Amino acid sequence: GAGVSQSPSNKVTEKGKDVELRCDPISGHTALYWYRQSLGQGLEFLIYFQGNSAPDKSGLPSDRFSAERTGGSVSTLTIQRTQQEDSAVYLCASSLGDRSYEQYFGPGTRLTVT
């Protein structure tokens, strides 16, 4: 079946603008993760959704970052008032169950803030 898809693949935005990044997980996967990968850095956990449970937002770097998951499927990561340090690749992953299950990653969205 189809893997995790993300859109757009690339996004260039001006500092101060808001952006929305979309993730379509693998059908049937109940868990969804967002990560940020900055140049030369390891993946940084942002947020985790599991079923109907309250999301784990412990990795969100500031209140400018938020995410939603509608209907237990598609997720949107929103960054408000973007800053240059937000430039990174944003990766989404999904898994069949909780965090003990293997995660399948999407191709990522490369965000560039000018």
Place this chain on the structure above:
Amino acid sequence: KNQVEQSPQSLIILEGKNCTLQCNYTVSPFSNLRWYKQDTGRGPVSLTIMTFSENTKSNGRYTATLDADTKQSSLHITASQLSDSASYICVVSYLLSGTYKYIFGTGTRLKVLA
């Protein structure tokens, strides 16, 4: 502090040669260790996963080892191919208050030359 360190940062080898990538961690309490391959512009793909009781796991030409006493893991690639050119990421998970957490290494960038 929970950390995952990988070495070398980058590596260039000739096609057909073998190589070994290292991962040292200080994560506790240890749950499992995964190696991922990340092609340029793609999301990471899982190669192997090892729990505390496993000290070796193979996936084709990739063989991972784990020494839980010294908290070291290695990924050995045999008879390298051009398609092995990628970043290899070590990820260690641990349990915190009943929730799995992940620490990602910064990766080793491997380039295989013809």
